[in-house]
Structures are given as structure tokens and as C-alpha cells.
Amino acid sequence: MDFRLGEKELALKEEIRKFAEAELPPGWRRSTLIDGECRDFEFEIAISRKLAQRGWLVMSWPEEYGGRGASLWEQTVYEMEIAYWGIPGAWMGISGTQWVGPCLMMFGTKEQMGKYLPLIASGEKDGVWCTCYSEPNAGSDFANLQTRAVRDGDNYIIDGQKVWTSAAHRARWCWLAARTDPNAAKKHHGVSIFIVDMKNPGVTVNPILNYYGRHHFNEVFFDNVKVPAHNLVGEENKGWYLLMQALAFERRSTAPMTYGHFRRVLEELAKYAGHTEYEGRPLSQNPVVRAKLADLAIDLEVLKMFAYQIAWRISQGQIPVYESSRNKVMSDEVMRRVAVTGAELLGVYSQVDPDSEWAKLRGAIQGAYLGFPGQAIAAGTAEIEKSVIARFGLGLPKSY
Amino acid sequence: MDFSFTEEQDMLRTLARDFLTKECPKAKVRQMDKDEKGYDPQLWRRMAELGWMGLVLPDEYGGMNSSFMELVVLMEEMGRNIVPGPFFSTIALCALPLLEYGSSEQKTKYLPQIAKGEAIWAFALAESSGRYKASDVKLRAVLEGTHYVLQGYKLFVTDVHIADYILVAGRNGDGERPEDGITLFVVDASEPNVEVETIPTIGGDRQFKVSFNKVAVPEDYVLGEIGSGWDIADFVLQRAAVLKCAEMSGACRAALEMTSSYAKERVQFDRPIGSFQAIQHKLADMLIDADAVQHLLYQAAWGISIGSPSSWQIAAAKAKANEAYQRICIEAITAHGAIGYTMDHDIGLYYRRVRAAEFAAGDTDLHREVIAVELGL
Numbered sequence: 001m002d003f004r005l006g007e008k009e010l011a012l013k014e015e016i017r018k019f020a021e022a023e024l025p026p027g028w029r030r031s032t033l034i035d036g037e038c039r040d041f042e043f044e045i046a047i048s049r050k051l052a053q054r055g056w057l058v059m060s061w062p063e064e065y066g067g068r069g070a071s072l073w074e075q076t077v078y079e080m081e082i083a084y085w086g087i088p089g090a091w092m093g094i095s096g097t098q099w100v101g102p103c104l105m106m107f108g109t110k111e112q113m114g115k116y117l118p119l120i121a122s123g124e125k126d127g128v129w130c131t132c133y134s135e136p137n138a139g140s141d142f143a144n145l146q147t148r149a150v151r152d153g154d155n156y157i158i159d160g161q162k163v164w165t166s167a168a169h170r171a172r173w174c175w176l177a178a179r180t181d182p183n184a185a186k187k188h189h190g191v192s193i194f195i196v197d198m199k200n201p202g203v204t205v206n207p208i209l210n211y212y213g214r215h216h217f218n219e220v221f222f223d224n225v226k227v228p229a230h231n232l233v234g235e236e237n238k239g240w241y242l243l244m245q246a247l248a249f250e251r252r253s254t255a256p257m258t259y260g261h262f263r264r265v266l267e268e269l270a271k272y273a274g275h276t277e278y279e280g281r282p283l284s285q286n287p288v289v290r291a292k293l294a295d296l297a298i299d300l301e302v303l304k305m306f307a308y309q310i311a312w313r314i315s316q317g318q319i320p321v322y323e324s325s326r327n328k329v330m331s332d333e334v335m336r337r338v339a340v341t342g343a344e345l346l347g348v349y350s351q352v353d354p355d356s357e358w359a360k361l362r363g364a365i366q367g368a369y370l371g372f373p374g375q376a377i378a379a380g381t382a383e384i385e386k387s388v389i390a391r392f393g394l395g396l397p398k399s400y
Numbered sequence: 401m402d403f404s405f406t407e408e409q410d411m412l413r414t415l416a417r418d419f420l421t422k423e424c425p426k427a428k429v430r431q432m433d434k435d436e437k438g439y440d441p442q443l444w445r446r447m448a449e450l451g452w453m454g455l456v457l458p459d460e461y462g463g464m465n466s467s468f469m470e471l472v473v474l475m476e477e478m479g480r481n482i483v484p485g486p487f488f489s490t491i492a493l494c495a496l497p498l499l500e501y502g503s504s505e506q507k508t509k510y511l512p513q514i515a516k517g518e519a520i521w522a523f524a525l526a527e528s529s530g531r532y533k534a535s536d537v538k539l540r541a542v543l544e545g546t547h548y549v550l551q552g553y554k555l556f557v558t559d560v561h562i563a564d565y566i567l568v569a570g571r572n573g574d575g576e577r578p579e580d581g582i583t584l585f586v587v588d589a590s591e592p593n594v595e596v597e598t599i600p601t602i603g604g605d606r607q608f609k610v611s612f613n614k615v616a617v618p619e620d621y622v623l624g625e626i627g628s629g630w631d632i633a634d635f636v637l638q639r640a641a642v643l644k645c646a647e648m649s650g651a652c653r654a655a656l657e658m659t660s661s662y663a664k665e666r667v668q669f670d671r672p673i674g675s676f677q678a679i680q681h682k683l684a685d686m687l688i689d690a691d692a693v694q695h696l697l698y699q700a701a702w703g704i705s706i707g708s709p710s711s712w713q714i715a716a717a718k719a720k721a722n723e724a725y726q727r728i729c730i731e732a733i734t735a736h737g738a739i740g741y742t743m744d745h746d747i748g749l750y751y752r753r754v755r756a757a758e759f760a761a762g763d764t765d766l767h768r769e770v771i772a773v774e775l776g777l
Contacts, residue, residue, distance in 0.1 A: 305695035390680035
């Protein structure tokens with residue numbers, strides 16, 4: 001055993017700190033992880049471009065596709081640090097960098113790789129992707145998806161509706177799961193993955209505002225959309241396996257991001273407690289406050305170790321089976337606890353609009369409080385994840 | 401970064417698991433619960449023959465020269481099987497500080513006995529509050545000629561009824577800080593002025609009030625420097641916290657596996673209860689808890705094994721283990737239903753040991769406080 005970070009990782013941490021100091025406006029705190037998006041797309045893209053220039057945006061990809069063959073350790077540290085400093089631009093095209101790109105490298109054709117990977121690696125607007133999975137009747141029961149893709153000569157014709165599609169209003173490309181064989185014996189057979197140009201006629205994006213009025217996700221309609229057959233990824237009707245791989249990539253990155261972001265929030269809460277007086281002494285001297293913050297630190301430490309452990313499993317050529325789900329559940333739990341404990345600490349100020357001058361910690365707690373239920377649902381609810389853990393981690397019967 | 405065990409560590413785990421499954425079944429644990437001594441000398445001897453008592457001692461003292469990580473692996477397996485006896489007292493609480501702080505005469509005298517399984521030790525630190533705070537050390541140690549005379553009492557001293565020696569924290573002076581003026585003494589347990597009174601506990605272990613009535617201890621029975629006893633106590637508590645955490649980690653895993661197997665077998669409403677999500681989600685939470693304990697444990701243990709212990713990583717591991725072990729046991733019992741509440745079922749053996757495990761080397765509040773300081777609070 002050895003739990004030291006290597007020299008490369010330590011150097012990277014330092015470089016990212018300097019990058020954050022140089023590139024972000026003073027007092028920058030708005031995290032894209034919780035708030036959904038930074039609300040200044042041009043700024044976000046500007047940073048994304050710089051991340052690409054530094055060779056960070058897709059660092060774990062091979063050089064020929066714009067990466068630098070970084071290890072999963074570097075990738076994990078990068079995700080933690082980007083989230084810690086709240087650097088925008090890394091997550092906007094998260095579909096592209098985190099799962100579309102890696103899946104194309106595993107299952108895509110040479111042409112697909114040659115066309116899309118450099119675009120994603122560039123950090124430009126044309127490299128932004130969205131992911132069309134959920135439908136009105138396919139949420140946790142994702143295999144129930146009804147969006148159809150019918151072969152028509154050299155094309156597929158796509159018809160259907162997707163929902164909760166993050167960043168569809170920003171995306172140039174869509175990573176789409178559609179049904180190609182409605183008569184397959186099992187629901188999850190007969191599903192295929194397509195690359196769809198969002199500028200295609202027949203694609204309509206309607207915003208869905210979340211409960212605090214932010215526009216992060218959308219519904220997307222596909223009405224007789226013509227997609228070239230060479231945009232099929234992998235084999236027809238074999239998309240389910242690909243989807244599981246894509247979800248595994250997605251769930252892996254949850255823990256490092258959550259750790260980085262909330263470690264920062266915890267440190268700010270500790271500082272806040274130090275300089276906020278209550279009944280004649282700093283909040284930080286209140287034993288209840290000390291205990292609560294210590295508990296958050298412990299759970300964050302667990303999350304950090306979980307994040308590294310998955311990176312280690314993958315680096316050994318193993319496939320983390322239940323661990324991705326475990327890390328997702330733990331991330332959700334950490335988000336909830338930091339948000340709720342943070343709100344308790346802020347007291348009556350926890351209700352102040354995060355954008356207001358009255359907001360403490362530049363609204364980080366309100367952002368977390370408003371954001372965490374949504375984040376907890378994305379990429380699989382805790383209920384589904386726990387059923388997956390029971391099945392694959394403990395060998396209990398399938399229950400869903 | 402590397403999460404893997406060495407081949408030797410894996411072999412030790414397999415060997416320990418096979419040996420303890422065979423030699424320390426739950427029937428033995430139950431028998432020892434009622435036994436006067438509370439441990440089986442024959443099992444103790446066989447464990448010594450396997451080299452376990454001397455696992456981390458250098459070969460010059462008859463040890464195996466293994467690393468702290470090996471001891472963690474072994475204690476995880478002991479915790480899984482609830483091995484009754486004074487291993488934790490003797491090795492974690494006493495052999496480690498003897499090796500680190502003992503004079504060469506002391507080491508030559510005491511460590512080979514320990515490695516052979518011929519000497520049992522107990523550590524006497526806590527007093528009236530039952531907590532591990534320097535300010536709680538009030539037992540007086542007054543220098544009279546060439547001897548220190550100990551006067552006072554200690555509470556919740558484990559395994560002292562079978563101990564050959566007791567390592568006692570006494571106050572020989574007062575300084576600015578409560579940590580100043582504390583010294584550790586080696587006391588021969590057969591000393592007539594040492595009086596032992598049982599404190600009955602729920603855990604099946606053996607704990608005592610130990611009174612020292614003018615016990616004279618020669619100067620060369622002092623461990624380390626006069627007045628530097630709290631540094632040694634701190635050294636002990638850090639390592640003991642991690643080793644207790646290892647026991648708890650093994651116990652968590654055992655309780656989880658027991659419950660998971662039961663959920664697969666027990667049929668209600670014509671199907672195994674493990675097919676119900678209410679039970680599955682309980683078990684998933686238990687698995688996450690058990691993994692959490694294990695990861696924090698290994699991180700803390702690794703720090704010690706490379707010679708740079710992190711006090712706050714140790715605190716995080718023990719605090720998490722305290723809470724998770726309790727939670728896992730409670731969830732395990734409720735998942736079992738009424739059978740889990742019976743004397744016949746094994747899960748109760750684990751649950752009854754939760755309280756003692758929590759207080760060993762520091763309860764959750766103590767460790768949270770270490771973390772709060774680390775956070776700058």
C-alpha cells in the first residue's frame with residue numbers, strides 16, 4: 001500500500017492553483033457543479049479553451065486525439081482541483097470529455113474518432129455535447145426508452161422525445177440512445193447509440209427551468225430527424241453495453257468532483273465559524289459546531305479515498321462493479337450533509353438569495369442547498385444505486 | 401498510489417482466517433464469555449507459536465519483524481472472529497510502547513516473554529472520567545529515595561486479572577499543561593498493594609478498577625523519561641486507535657456478510673427477504689459503511705507503517721469506525737428480526753462489544769475534536 005500522490009500529481013495541483021489565481025476574477029466562487037452552469041457561456045468557453053491549451057481538458061486521452069496520455073491519478077487530481085477552485089469550462093462539455101470521447105475510443109470508427117475527438121479536445125463551442133438518455137417514461141427504468149431510430153437507406157430516421165437533457169441548449173452534438181429493434185426479446189436489447197448534430201432540421205430544444213429558476217436542463221424533441229448511418233456508434237442493437245460503459249465513466253468522475261468542491265466549502269465554513277461571533281464568542285468554539293464540521297471532514301475523507309480506490313481498480317485493469325454506485329451514493333450523502341449543516345451554521349442567512357450582497361460565502365451554501373437534490377438524481381438516484389450495490393456488491397436478487 | 405496488499409500480507413490474512421475459523425469458533429467465544437479468565441491459554445499459546453505476539457517485534461526479541469500493516473491485517477481477522485483474550489492489551493497497548501521507548505534492558509527483559517506468549521500486559525490510563533485526557537491522570541507518583549510510590553486508582557483497565565505486568569500512567573509533578581508531569585511505570589501485577597475489582601460490562605470482556613495503595617516502583621521501572629509519559633500515552637493511543645479500528649473493521653465485515661447471507665436464505669412472502677429493496681438498501685448502506693471504515697483505516701495505518709502517522713487521519717478512521725460499527729450492528733440485528741435478538745445468534749456477540757470498542761483509544765467526541773483542531777477551529 002502507498003497513499004502518496006506522485007510528483008506529477010502534486011505538481012499538477014500546484015499548476016491548477018496558479019491557473020485559478022491567474023484566470024479567475026477576484027472573489028470568484030460560483031461553482032458550475034452545483035449551480036448547474038456559470039451563466040456566462042462565453043467566459044466558460046474562454047476558460048475551456050485555455051484548459052485545452054494547457055493540455056488538461058482531456059489529459060487522459062492519447063496524444064493523437066489531443067490529450068497527453070495522463071494517468072487516471074492525474075485525471076482524478078485534476079477533477080478534484082478544478083472543482084476545488086470552481087474553475088468553469090471543464091464541465092460544460094462534460095458529456096464529451098468524460099464519456100462520449102472515451103466511448104468513441106473504445107467503440108467508435110476511425111472516422112468518428114478523427115472527426116469528433118479533436119473537436120472535444122479543442123474546448124471550443126463545436127466540441128460541446130449533450131447526452132439524450134431520459135425520456136418521460138424512461139427515468140430510472142432507462143431501458144424503457146421509446147425514441148425510435150429506423151433505418152432508411154444510408155440514414156436513420158429519429159423520432160421521439162428526451163427530457164432532463166443538461167446543456168442541450170449549448171450543445172453542438174448529441175449522444176443519443178434510441179430504440180432500433182422494438183421487437184427485441186428484452187427491453188435493453190434493441191437499443192443503439194447515435195451521434196446527432198443538434199443543428200439538424202427536426203431537433204427542437206425547449207428549456208426546463210429548475211425550481212429556483214435556473215436553466216440547466218431541457219426537453220429535446222426529434223421529429224423525423226435524418227441521421228447518416230455512419231453516425232451509429234458500435235453495433236446496431238448492442239447499445240446497452242455501451243451505455244453501461246458510458247454511465248460507468250460518468251459515475252467515476254462524480255466522487256472526485258464532489259470531493260473537490262465540498263472540501264473547499266468545508267474550509268470556507270470553518271473560516272466563517274472562526275470569524276463569526278455568537279453570544280460573545282466565535283461560532284468555532286461552540287462544541288456542536290466543532291463536532292458537525294469534524295463529521296463533514298470525515299465523510300469527505302471517505303469520499304476522497306473512494307475516489308482514489310476506483311482509480312486504482314481501473315489502473316489495475318479491473319472493472320469497478322459496485323464501487324461506482326457506492327461512490328455516487330457517498331457523493332450524494334456528502335452534498336446533502338454539507339448543504340444542510342452549512343445552512344444550519346449560516347442560520348437565518350441561509351435563506352438569502354445566493355446572488356444577493358447579503359449572501360454569506362458568496363452564496364456557496366445556498367447554491368449547494370438548492371442544487372444537491374438535482375445532482376443526487378442525475379446519473380442514477382440513490383435508490384437505484386443502492387439496488388445496484390445490493391445486486392452486484394452483495395449478490396442479492398435483482399429487485400428492479 | 402497503491403491500494404494492494406503485499407503477497408505476505410495476503411498470506412497472513414488467509415492463514416489467520418483459516419486458523420481462527422477453526423480454532424476460535426463462536427462456541428469458543430461464548431464459552432470464554434462465561435469463563436473466569438476470559439481467554440483460552442491453549443489458543444493463546446498456539447497464536448504465539450504462529451508468531452502473532454511478536455509479529456511486529458524485531459527478531460532479536462524473538463519477533464517476526466513485520467510491519468505495522470501486517471498487524472492491522474491480523475487484527476482485522478481477529479475482530480472478524482471476536483478472538484477473546486489479552487492480545488490488544490498486551491500488544492497494541494504495551495508491547496508497542498515498550499519497543500519504542502523501553503531501555504535496552506527493559507526490551508531484553510520484557511519483549512521476548514511477550515513474543516513467546518509467556519507474559520500478559522495491561523495498560524492503566526483512564527481514571528474517574530473514563531476518558532483519555534491528560535488532565536484526567538491524577539494517580540500520584542511520589543519519589544521516595546530510589547522508588548516512586550504510586551497512590552490512586554485506575555478505571556476500565558482491561559485484562560488486568562490475568563496480567564503479569566501493568567503499564568500505569570501516574571502524575572509525578574504538575575506543570576503548566578496537564579500533559580506535563582505524567583510518567584509511565586511498569587508495575588508487577590503480583591504486587592500485594594495492587595488491588596483489583598471487577599467492573600462488570602456488557603461486552604464479554606474483562607475490565608477492572610485497579611487501586612494502587614502505596615505501590616513502590618523502582619526508578620528503573622519507569623518507561624521512557626520521567627515526566628514524558630503523556631507523549632508515550634499519545635503514541636500508544638494513536639496506534640491503539642488504528643488497531644482497534646482494524647478489529648472493528650473485521651467485525652463490520654463479519655456482521656455485513658452474516659446479514660447478507662441471511663437475507664438470501666430467509667423466505668417471507670414466498671421470496672427471500674433480500675429481494676426486497678427495504679432490506680437491500682439497508683445492506684447497501686452497511687456495505688458503504690464497512691468500505692468507509694476500511695479505507696480510512698488503511699490510510700491511517702499506512703501513515704504509521706512508513707513512520708509518519710497523521711493524527712487527524714487516525715482520528716477520522718476511529719471516529720468513523722465508532723459510528724459505523726454501531727450502525728452496522730443495529731441494522732444487522734433489525735434485518736435479522738427476532739432471531740437477531742437471541743442468545744443463540746452470533747450478531748449479538750458483535751453488538752455487545754460496540755461500546756467497549758468505541759471507548760478503546762478514544763470515543764467519537766475525542767477524535768472529532770482532533771479533526772476540529774486540524775480544520776483550524
